[in-house]
Amino acid sequence: MSLSDIEAEAKKIIDEAKKKAEEIIRKAKEEAKLWYEKEVDESIAKDEIERIIEEFKDKIRRAEEEFKNRERIIRERFDKVKEDLIKEFMSKVLGVEA
Numbered sequence: 001m002s003l004s005d006i007e008a009e010a011k012k013i014i015d016e017a018k019k020k021a022e023e024i025i026r027k028a029k030e031e032a033k034l035w036y037e038k039e040v041d042e043s044i045a046k047d048e049i050e051r052i053i054e055e056f057k058d059k060i061r062r063a064e065e066e067f068k069n070r071e072r073i074i075r076e077r078f079d080k081v082k083e084d085l086i087k088e089f090m091s092k093v094l095g096v097e098a
Helices: 003-037 046-094
Strands: none
Touching: none
16 A cells, blocks of 8 residues: 555545534534523423512521621620620729729
């Protein structure tokens, strides 16, 4: 087999591989397009999804409000304890009643 025969055979193999690759790519693009355009089967109605979203938004709002309430109570208690400690310090160290 001559060098030109080997080159011709290699070119033939490359061309066949290229055609097969192009066919595979074309089929993959068609399949991807079908999947992209396919309607999603929703097992839950859109209004039900919206209701669930609103329900969880409400739960988050209530949790935030509860957190803020707890934070306020803790701060108030801390302020009271701090004030009592300052009074105790002034009384014991400085002999001053506040």
